[in-house]
Amino acid sequence: MSIIEKKRGIVIALDVTDVDSAVELARQLCDLEGNFVFKIGRPLEMQRGYKVISEIKKVSRIPVVYDGKIADIPYISSRIAQIAYEAGADAVIVHGFVGRDVIESILELNRGDVIVVMSMTHPGASQYINPIAKQLVETVNTLGVDGVVLPATKPEIIASVAPVLRENIYIMSPGIKVQGAKVGDAIRAGADYEITGRAIYGASDPKKAAEELYKEILEV
Amino acid sequence: MSIIEKKRGIVIALDVTDVDSAVELARQLCDLEGNFVFKIGRPLEMQRGYKVISEIKKVSRIPVVYDGKIADIPYISSRIAQIAYEAGADAVIVHGFVGRDVIESILELNRGDVIVVMSMTHPGASQYINPIAKQLVETVNTLGVDGVVLPATKPEIIASVAPVLRENIYIMSPGIKVQGAKVGDAIRAGADYEITGRAIYGASDPKKAAEELYKEILEV
Numbered sequence: 001m002s003i004i005e006k007k008r009g010i011v012i013a014l015d016v017t018d019v020d021s022a023v024e025l026a027r028q029l030c031d032l033e034g035n036f037v038f039k040i041g042r043p044l045e046m047q048r049g050y051k052v053i054s055e056i057k058k059v060s061r062i063p064v065v066y067d068g069k070i071a072d073i074p075y076i077s078s079r080i081a082q083i084a085y086e087a088g089a090d091a092v093i094v095h096g097f098v099g100r101d102v103i104e105s106i107l108e109l110n111r112g113d114v115i116v117v118m119s120m121t122h123p124g125a126s127q128y129i130n131p132i133a134k135q136l137v138e139t140v141n142t143l144g145v146d147g148v149v150l151p152a153t154k155p156e157i158i159a160s161v162a163p164v165l166r167e168n169i170y171i172m173s174p175g176i177k178v179q180g181a182k183v184g185d186a187i188r189a190g191a192d193y194e195i196t197g198r199a200i201y202g203a204s205d206p207k208k209a210a211e212e213l214y215k216e217i218l219e220v
Numbered sequence: 221m222s223i224i225e226k227k228r229g230i231v232i233a234l235d236v237t238d239v240d241s242a243v244e245l246a247r248q249l250c251d252l253e254g255n256f257v258f259k260i261g262r263p264l265e266m267q268r269g270y271k272v273i274s275e276i277k278k279v280s281r282i283p284v285v286y287d288g289k290i291a292d293i294p295y296i297s298s299r300i301a302q303i304a305y306e307a308g309a310d311a312v313i314v315h316g317f318v319g320r321d322v323i324e325s326i327l328e329l330n331r332g333d334v335i336v337v338m339s340m341t342h343p344g345a346s347q348y349i350n351p352i353a354k355q356l357v358e359t360v361n362t363l364g365v366d367g368v369v370l371p372a373t374k375p376e377i378i379a380s381v382a383p384v385l386r387e388n389i390y391i392m393s394p395g396i397k398v399q400g401a402k403v404g405d406a407i408r409a410g411a412d413y414e415i416t417g418r419a420i421y422g423a424s425d426p427k428k429a430a431e432e433l434y435k436e437i438l439e440v
Contacts, residue, residue: 098345
Protein backbone atom coordinates (compact mmCIF):
# COMPACT_ATOMS: atom_id res chain seq x y z
CA MET A 1 0.00 0.00 0.00
CA SER A 2 1.39 3.36 -1.03
CA ILE A 3 1.51 6.20 1.49
CA ILE A 4 0.73 8.83 -1.13
CA GLU A 5 -2.66 8.31 -2.74
CA LYS A 6 -3.31 7.95 -6.43
CA LYS A 7 -5.65 10.88 -6.87
CA ARG A 8 -5.45 14.45 -8.06
CA GLY A 9 -3.23 16.63 -5.96
CA ILE A 10 -0.51 19.24 -5.79
CA VAL A 11 3.13 18.55 -4.93
CA ILE A 12 4.59 21.65 -3.33
CA ALA A 13 8.32 21.89 -4.03
CA LEU A 14 9.89 23.56 -1.00
CA ASP A 15 12.65 24.98 -3.20
CA VAL A 16 13.63 27.86 -0.94
CA THR A 17 17.31 28.12 -0.09
CA ASP A 18 17.29 28.32 3.67
CA VAL A 19 15.93 25.78 6.09
CA ASP A 20 14.16 28.26 8.36
CA SER A 21 12.11 29.64 5.45
CA ALA A 22 11.24 26.11 4.38
CA VAL A 23 10.10 25.11 7.85
CA GLU A 24 8.13 28.34 8.19
CA LEU A 25 6.50 27.71 4.79
CA ALA A 26 5.62 24.13 5.78
CA ARG A 27 4.11 25.47 9.01
CA GLN A 28 2.02 28.05 7.13
CA LEU A 29 0.74 25.29 4.85
CA CYS A 30 0.18 22.62 7.50
CA ASP A 31 -3.59 22.83 7.56
CA LEU A 32 -4.20 22.99 3.82
CA GLU A 33 -7.47 21.42 2.81
CA GLY A 34 -7.10 19.00 -0.07
CA ASN A 35 -4.56 16.53 -1.37
CA PHE A 36 -1.06 17.96 -0.99
CA VAL A 37 2.48 16.58 -0.82
CA PHE A 38 5.73 18.38 0.07
CA LYS A 39 8.87 17.82 -1.97
CA ILE A 40 12.36 18.48 -0.59
CA GLY A 41 15.15 18.82 -3.12
CA ARG A 42 18.88 18.43 -2.70
CA PRO A 43 19.85 22.11 -2.56
CA LEU A 44 17.71 22.41 0.59
CA GLU A 45 18.74 19.04 2.05
CA MET A 46 22.41 19.98 1.62
CA GLN A 47 21.98 22.88 4.05
CA ARG A 48 21.75 20.58 7.08
CA GLY A 49 21.54 17.06 5.74
CA TYR A 50 18.75 14.69 6.73
CA LYS A 51 17.68 16.96 9.60
CA VAL A 52 15.99 19.20 7.04
CA ILE A 53 13.55 16.37 6.31
CA SER A 54 12.89 15.78 10.03
CA GLU A 55 12.30 19.46 10.73
CA ILE A 56 9.76 19.84 7.94
CA LYS A 57 8.08 16.57 8.84
CA LYS A 58 7.69 17.78 12.43
CA VAL A 59 5.53 20.81 11.61
CA SER A 60 3.00 19.16 9.31
CA ARG A 61 1.04 15.99 8.60
CA ILE A 62 1.51 16.45 4.83
CA PRO A 63 3.49 13.58 3.24
CA VAL A 64 7.09 14.45 2.38
CA VAL A 65 8.96 13.30 -0.74
CA TYR A 66 12.77 13.42 -0.70
CA ASP A 67 13.59 14.40 -4.26
CA GLY A 68 17.09 13.00 -4.07
CA LYS A 69 17.18 11.99 -7.77
CA ILE A 70 19.05 8.96 -6.46
CA ALA A 71 21.37 7.56 -9.15
CA ASP A 72 24.12 5.53 -7.55
CA ILE A 73 25.02 1.83 -7.33
CA PRO A 74 22.46 -0.24 -5.39
CA TYR A 75 24.47 -0.32 -2.15
CA ILE A 76 24.86 3.47 -1.99
CA SER A 77 21.38 4.22 -3.37
CA SER A 78 19.70 2.17 -0.68
CA ARG A 79 21.79 3.91 2.00
CA ILE A 80 20.71 7.33 0.69
CA ALA A 81 17.08 6.22 0.70
CA GLN A 82 17.37 4.67 4.16
CA ILE A 83 18.73 7.92 5.62
CA ALA A 84 15.86 9.87 4.06
CA TYR A 85 13.18 7.43 5.27
CA GLU A 86 14.62 7.36 8.79
CA ALA A 87 14.54 11.15 8.84
CA GLY A 88 10.82 11.04 8.07
CA ALA A 89 10.50 10.97 4.29
CA ASP A 90 7.36 9.17 3.13
CA ALA A 91 8.77 8.70 -0.36
CA VAL A 92 12.07 8.99 -2.21
CA ILE A 93 12.72 9.71 -5.87
CA VAL A 94 15.17 7.50 -7.80
CA HIS A 95 16.25 7.62 -11.45
CA GLY A 96 14.98 4.81 -13.64
CA PHE A 97 17.98 5.27 -15.90
CA VAL A 98 20.35 3.61 -13.44
CA GLY A 99 18.58 0.28 -13.89
CA ARG A 100 16.33 -2.25 -12.25
CA ASP A 101 18.67 -3.36 -9.43
CA VAL A 102 18.98 0.17 -8.07
CA ILE A 103 15.20 0.54 -7.82
CA GLU A 104 14.94 -2.92 -6.24
CA SER A 105 17.55 -2.05 -3.61
CA ILE A 106 15.30 0.77 -2.40
CA LEU A 107 12.06 -1.20 -2.64
CA GLU A 108 13.64 -3.90 -0.47
CA LEU A 109 13.99 -1.44 2.40
CA ASN A 110 10.21 -1.45 2.54
CA ARG A 111 10.22 1.85 4.39
CA GLY A 112 8.05 4.08 2.23
CA ASP A 113 7.01 4.98 -1.30
CA VAL A 114 9.45 4.66 -4.18
CA ILE A 115 9.00 7.08 -7.06
CA VAL A 116 10.89 6.59 -10.33
CA VAL A 117 11.95 9.35 -12.73
CA MET A 118 10.99 8.13 -16.18
CA SER A 119 11.46 11.33 -18.13
CA MET A 120 12.54 14.94 -17.48
CA THR A 121 11.67 18.50 -18.54
CA HIS A 122 14.98 20.03 -19.67
CA PRO A 123 16.19 20.01 -23.30
CA GLY A 124 19.12 17.66 -22.54
CA ALA A 125 16.65 15.01 -21.35
CA SER A 126 15.82 14.36 -25.00
CA GLN A 127 19.32 12.96 -25.58
CA TYR A 128 19.25 9.80 -23.46
CA ILE A 129 16.51 9.87 -20.82
CA ASN A 130 13.27 10.55 -22.62
CA PRO A 131 13.86 7.95 -25.37
CA ILE A 132 13.81 5.17 -22.75
CA ALA A 133 10.60 6.24 -20.97
CA LYS A 134 8.54 3.58 -22.74
CA GLN A 135 11.13 0.89 -21.95
CA LEU A 136 10.91 1.78 -18.27
CA VAL A 137 7.19 1.01 -18.19
CA GLU A 138 7.76 -2.73 -17.90
CA THR A 139 10.33 -2.17 -15.13
CA VAL A 140 8.11 0.02 -12.96
CA ASN A 141 5.07 -2.20 -13.57
CA THR A 142 6.79 -5.42 -12.60
CA LEU A 143 8.78 -4.04 -9.67
CA GLY A 144 5.73 -2.55 -7.98
CA VAL A 145 6.93 1.01 -7.52
CA ASP A 146 4.49 3.51 -6.03
CA GLY A 147 4.84 6.45 -8.37
CA VAL A 148 6.63 7.87 -11.38
CA VAL A 149 7.77 11.30 -12.53
CA LEU A 150 6.82 12.42 -16.04
CA PRO A 151 7.20 15.99 -17.38
CA ALA A 152 4.24 18.34 -17.68
CA THR A 153 6.16 20.05 -20.48
CA LYS A 154 5.86 16.89 -22.57
CA PRO A 155 2.20 15.88 -22.25
CA GLU A 156 2.60 13.49 -25.19
CA ILE A 157 4.97 11.37 -23.05
CA ILE A 158 2.47 11.35 -20.16
CA ALA A 159 -0.35 10.45 -22.55
CA SER A 160 1.60 7.53 -23.97
CA VAL A 161 2.79 6.15 -20.62
CA ALA A 162 -0.27 6.71 -18.37
CA PRO A 163 -2.57 4.15 -20.05
CA VAL A 164 0.04 1.35 -19.83
CA LEU A 165 1.15 1.91 -16.22
CA ARG A 166 -0.12 -0.52 -13.60
CA GLU A 167 -3.34 1.05 -12.34
CA ASN A 168 -2.24 2.01 -8.82
CA ILE A 169 0.99 3.84 -9.79
CA TYR A 170 0.62 7.59 -9.36
CA ILE A 171 2.14 10.12 -11.79
CA MET A 172 3.77 13.35 -10.61
CA SER A 173 4.57 16.05 -13.16
CA PRO A 174 7.05 18.91 -12.83
CA GLY A 175 7.40 21.82 -15.22
CA ILE A 176 4.26 23.81 -14.40
CA LYS A 177 4.42 27.58 -14.93
CA VAL A 178 8.12 28.59 -14.79
CA GLN A 179 9.19 25.80 -17.15
CA GLY A 180 6.34 26.48 -19.53
CA ALA A 181 3.48 24.06 -18.91
CA LYS A 182 0.09 25.46 -17.93
CA VAL A 183 -1.76 24.38 -14.82
CA GLY A 184 -3.89 21.39 -15.79
CA ASP A 185 -1.82 20.33 -18.84
CA ALA A 186 -0.31 17.32 -17.07
CA ILE A 187 -3.57 16.30 -15.40
CA ARG A 188 -5.35 16.42 -18.75
CA ALA A 189 -2.67 14.15 -20.22
CA GLY A 190 -3.13 11.61 -17.41
CA ALA A 191 -1.01 12.77 -14.44
CA ASP A 192 -2.26 12.67 -10.85
CA TYR A 193 -0.10 15.36 -9.26
CA GLU A 194 1.25 18.62 -10.64
CA ILE A 195 4.48 19.75 -9.00
CA THR A 196 4.85 23.45 -8.37
CA GLY A 197 7.20 25.55 -6.27
CA ARG A 198 7.64 29.23 -7.01
CA ALA A 199 3.94 29.74 -7.84
CA ILE A 200 3.25 28.87 -4.19
CA TYR A 201 6.25 29.95 -2.10
CA GLY A 202 6.66 33.09 -4.22
CA ALA A 203 3.01 34.12 -3.66
CA SER A 204 2.10 36.82 -1.15
CA ASP A 205 -0.30 34.30 0.40
CA PRO A 206 1.18 30.81 -0.19
CA LYS A 207 -1.74 29.01 1.44
CA LYS A 208 -4.30 30.78 -0.73
CA ALA A 209 -2.16 30.17 -3.83
CA ALA A 210 -1.91 26.44 -3.03
CA GLU A 211 -5.65 26.08 -2.44
CA GLU A 212 -6.48 27.93 -5.66
CA LEU A 213 -4.13 25.71 -7.66
CA TYR A 214 -5.70 22.64 -6.12
CA LYS A 215 -9.18 23.88 -7.00
CA GLU A 216 -7.98 24.56 -10.53
CA ILE A 217 -6.71 21.02 -11.09
CA LEU A 218 -9.87 19.50 -9.63
CA GLU A 219 -11.84 21.36 -12.28
CA VAL A 220 -9.79 20.05 -15.21
CA MET B 221 43.31 24.10 -15.84
CA SER B 222 42.03 21.22 -13.80
CA ILE B 223 42.66 21.16 -10.05
CA ILE B 224 43.12 17.40 -9.99
CA GLU B 225 46.07 16.27 -12.09
CA LYS B 226 45.93 13.75 -14.89
CA LYS B 227 48.39 11.23 -13.51
CA ARG B 228 48.25 7.96 -11.62
CA GLY B 229 46.70 8.24 -8.24
CA ILE B 230 44.30 6.84 -5.67
CA VAL B 231 40.88 8.25 -4.89
CA ILE B 232 40.03 7.46 -1.29
CA ALA B 233 36.27 7.12 -0.84
CA LEU B 234 35.48 8.33 2.68
CA ASP B 235 32.47 6.03 2.81
CA VAL B 236 32.21 5.81 6.59
CA THR B 237 28.82 6.58 8.08
CA ASP B 238 29.60 9.21 10.65
CA VAL B 239 31.20 12.56 10.11
CA ASP B 240 33.57 12.39 13.06
CA SER B 241 35.12 9.15 11.78
CA ALA B 242 35.46 10.66 8.31
CA VAL B 243 37.18 13.79 9.63
CA GLU B 244 39.44 11.67 11.83
CA LEU B 245 40.30 9.46 8.83
CA ALA B 246 41.07 12.53 6.67
CA ARG B 247 43.28 13.85 9.47
CA GLN B 248 45.16 10.54 9.70
CA LEU B 249 45.72 10.63 5.96
CA CYS B 250 46.56 14.33 5.63
CA ASP B 251 50.28 13.87 5.07
CA LEU B 252 50.14 10.98 2.63
CA GLU B 253 52.99 11.01 0.17
CA GLY B 254 51.86 10.57 -3.41
CA ASN B 255 48.89 11.53 -5.56
CA PHE B 256 45.69 11.16 -3.57
CA VAL B 257 42.16 12.54 -3.79
CA PHE B 258 39.31 12.26 -1.25
CA LYS B 259 35.79 11.43 -2.35
CA ILE B 260 32.73 12.30 -0.27
CA GLY B 261 29.53 10.48 -1.15
CA ARG B 262 25.94 11.36 -0.42
CA PRO B 263 25.34 9.06 2.57
CA LEU B 264 28.08 10.98 4.41
CA GLU B 265 27.07 14.41 3.09
CA MET B 266 23.48 13.79 4.23
CA GLN B 267 24.63 13.56 7.84
CA ARG B 268 25.25 17.31 8.12
CA GLY B 269 24.89 18.69 4.61
CA TYR B 270 27.61 20.79 2.97
CA LYS B 271 29.41 21.25 6.30
CA VAL B 272 30.76 17.71 5.94
CA ILE B 273 32.75 18.88 2.91
CA SER B 274 34.08 21.95 4.77
CA GLU B 275 35.10 19.92 7.80
CA ILE B 276 37.07 17.39 5.76
CA LYS B 277 38.61 20.11 3.63
CA LYS B 278 39.80 21.88 6.78
CA VAL B 279 41.99 19.04 8.03
CA SER B 280 43.88 18.24 4.83
CA ARG B 281 45.38 19.69 1.67
CA ILE B 282 44.23 16.66 -0.38
CA PRO B 283 41.72 17.62 -3.13
CA VAL B 284 38.10 16.73 -2.34
CA VAL B 285 35.57 15.40 -4.83
CA TYR B 286 31.86 15.67 -3.98
CA ASP B 287 30.43 12.48 -5.43
CA GLY B 288 26.92 13.88 -5.62
CA LYS B 289 26.03 11.86 -8.75
CA ILE B 290 24.18 15.04 -9.75
CA ALA B 291 21.28 14.20 -12.06
CA ASP B 292 18.72 17.00 -11.97
CA ILE B 293 17.56 19.73 -14.36
CA PRO B 294 20.27 22.34 -15.12
CA TYR B 295 18.93 24.94 -12.65
CA ILE B 296 18.93 22.53 -9.70
CA SER B 297 22.11 20.70 -10.75
CA SER B 298 24.12 23.91 -10.82
CA ARG B 299 22.75 24.87 -7.40
CA ILE B 300 23.85 21.53 -5.95
CA ALA B 301 27.31 21.96 -7.48
CA GLN B 302 27.58 25.56 -6.29
CA ILE B 303 26.81 24.55 -2.70
CA ALA B 304 29.49 21.83 -2.87
CA TYR B 305 32.12 24.14 -4.39
CA GLU B 306 31.39 26.88 -1.85
CA ALA B 307 31.82 24.35 0.94
CA GLY B 308 35.28 23.53 -0.38
CA ALA B 309 34.86 20.79 -2.96
CA ASP B 310 37.54 20.87 -5.65
CA ALA B 311 35.42 18.78 -7.99
CA VAL B 312 31.85 17.51 -8.34
CA ILE B 313 30.56 14.40 -10.07
CA VAL B 314 27.59 14.71 -12.45
CA HIS B 315 25.83 12.05 -14.52
CA GLY B 316 26.35 12.21 -18.27
CA PHE B 317 23.01 10.58 -19.02
CA VAL B 318 21.05 13.68 -17.96
CA GLY B 319 22.39 15.45 -21.03
CA ARG B 320 24.71 18.14 -22.26
CA ASP B 321 22.88 21.17 -20.79
CA VAL B 322 23.16 19.80 -17.24
CA ILE B 323 26.94 19.40 -17.55
CA GLU B 324 27.20 22.87 -19.10
CA SER B 325 25.26 24.45 -16.24
CA ILE B 326 27.94 23.22 -13.83
CA LEU B 327 30.89 24.09 -16.07
CA GLU B 328 29.54 27.64 -16.32
CA LEU B 329 29.99 28.10 -12.58
CA ASN B 330 33.71 27.86 -13.25
CA ARG B 331 34.35 26.99 -9.62
CA GLY B 332 36.23 23.72 -9.82
CA ASP B 333 36.63 20.44 -11.68
CA VAL B 334 33.64 18.77 -13.31
CA ILE B 335 33.73 14.98 -13.51
CA VAL B 336 31.19 13.09 -15.63
CA VAL B 337 29.91 9.56 -14.95
CA MET B 338 30.03 7.78 -18.30
CA SER B 339 29.46 4.24 -17.14
CA MET B 340 28.85 2.35 -13.87
CA THR B 341 29.81 -0.89 -12.13
CA HIS B 342 26.51 -2.47 -11.08
CA PRO B 343 24.60 -5.02 -13.23
CA GLY B 344 21.68 -2.62 -13.89
CA ALA B 345 24.08 -0.18 -15.54
CA SER B 346 24.13 -2.47 -18.56
CA GLN B 347 20.46 -1.66 -19.26
CA TYR B 348 20.65 2.02 -20.20
CA ILE B 349 23.86 3.68 -18.96
CA ASN B 350 26.74 1.63 -20.29
CA PRO B 351 25.37 1.46 -23.85
CA ILE B 352 25.70 5.26 -24.16
CA ALA B 353 29.29 5.53 -22.88
CA LYS B 354 30.71 5.84 -26.39
CA GLN B 355 28.10 8.47 -27.32
CA LEU B 356 29.14 10.53 -24.31
CA VAL B 357 32.72 10.78 -25.56
CA GLU B 358 31.89 13.57 -27.99
CA THR B 359 29.97 15.45 -25.27
CA VAL B 360 32.78 15.35 -22.70
CA ASN B 361 35.44 16.15 -25.31
CA THR B 362 33.67 19.19 -26.72
CA LEU B 363 32.43 20.57 -23.40
CA GLY B 364 35.85 20.53 -21.80
CA VAL B 365 35.12 18.57 -18.65
CA ASP B 366 38.01 17.74 -16.34
CA GLY B 367 37.47 14.08 -15.64
CA VAL B 368 35.24 11.08 -16.22
CA VAL B 369 34.20 8.01 -14.23
CA LEU B 370 34.51 4.61 -15.88
CA PRO B 371 34.17 1.25 -14.08
CA ALA B 372 37.20 -0.83 -13.15
CA THR B 373 34.93 -3.87 -13.34
CA LYS B 374 34.51 -3.27 -17.08
CA PRO B 375 38.07 -2.69 -18.34
CA GLU B 376 36.87 -3.18 -21.92
CA ILE B 377 34.82 0.04 -21.61
CA ILE B 378 37.84 1.92 -20.23
CA ALA B 379 40.02 0.54 -23.00
CA SER B 380 37.58 1.65 -25.68
CA VAL B 381 36.97 5.14 -24.27
CA ALA B 382 40.45 6.13 -23.00
CA PRO B 383 42.13 6.44 -26.43
CA VAL B 384 39.40 8.73 -27.79
CA LEU B 385 39.09 11.07 -24.82
CA ARG B 386 40.65 14.52 -25.15
CA GLU B 387 44.16 14.11 -23.82
CA ASN B 388 43.89 16.13 -20.60
CA ILE B 389 40.72 14.45 -19.26
CA TYR B 390 41.49 12.20 -16.30
CA ILE B 391 39.74 8.86 -15.73
CA MET B 392 38.66 7.67 -12.28
CA SER B 393 37.59 4.07 -11.81
CA PRO B 394 35.48 2.59 -9.00
CA GLY B 395 34.91 -1.10 -8.37
CA ILE B 396 38.29 -2.13 -7.00
CA LYS B 397 38.36 -5.08 -4.55
CA VAL B 398 34.86 -5.30 -2.99
CA GLN B 399 33.12 -5.03 -6.37
CA GLY B 400 35.49 -7.50 -7.98
CA ALA B 401 38.19 -5.67 -9.93
CA LYS B 402 41.80 -6.20 -8.91
CA VAL B 403 44.15 -3.36 -8.04
CA GLY B 404 45.76 -2.23 -11.29
CA ASP B 405 43.04 -3.56 -13.65
CA ALA B 406 41.68 -0.10 -14.38
CA ILE B 407 45.12 1.51 -14.69
CA ARG B 408 46.20 -1.17 -17.15
CA ALA B 409 43.07 -0.48 -19.22
CA GLY B 410 43.87 3.25 -19.35
CA ALA B 411 42.50 4.84 -16.16
CA ASP B 412 44.45 7.42 -14.12
CA TYR B 413 42.88 6.95 -10.68
CA GLU B 414 41.55 3.87 -8.94
CA ILE B 415 38.83 4.58 -6.40
CA THR B 416 38.91 2.57 -3.22
CA GLY B 417 37.25 2.92 0.14
CA ARG B 418 36.96 -0.08 2.44
CA ALA B 419 40.46 -1.36 1.54
CA ILE B 420 41.80 1.82 3.16
CA TYR B 421 39.36 2.89 5.89
CA GLY B 422 38.81 -0.72 6.89
CA ALA B 423 42.56 -1.37 7.29
CA SER B 424 44.17 -1.43 10.74
CA ASP B 425 46.62 1.19 9.44
CA PRO B 426 44.77 3.24 6.78
CA LYS B 427 47.79 5.38 5.96
CA LYS B 428 50.00 2.39 5.32
CA ALA B 429 47.23 0.72 3.27
CA ALA B 430 46.84 3.85 1.12
CA GLU B 431 50.56 4.18 0.50
CA GLU B 432 50.87 0.51 -0.40
CA LEU B 433 48.01 0.75 -2.86
CA TYR B 434 49.58 3.82 -4.41
CA LYS B 435 52.90 2.03 -4.76
CA GLU B 436 51.09 -0.90 -6.33
CA ILE B 437 49.44 1.20 -9.05
CA LEU B 438 52.70 3.01 -9.83
CA GLU B 439 54.22 -0.37 -10.58
CA VAL B 440 51.54 -1.44 -13.05
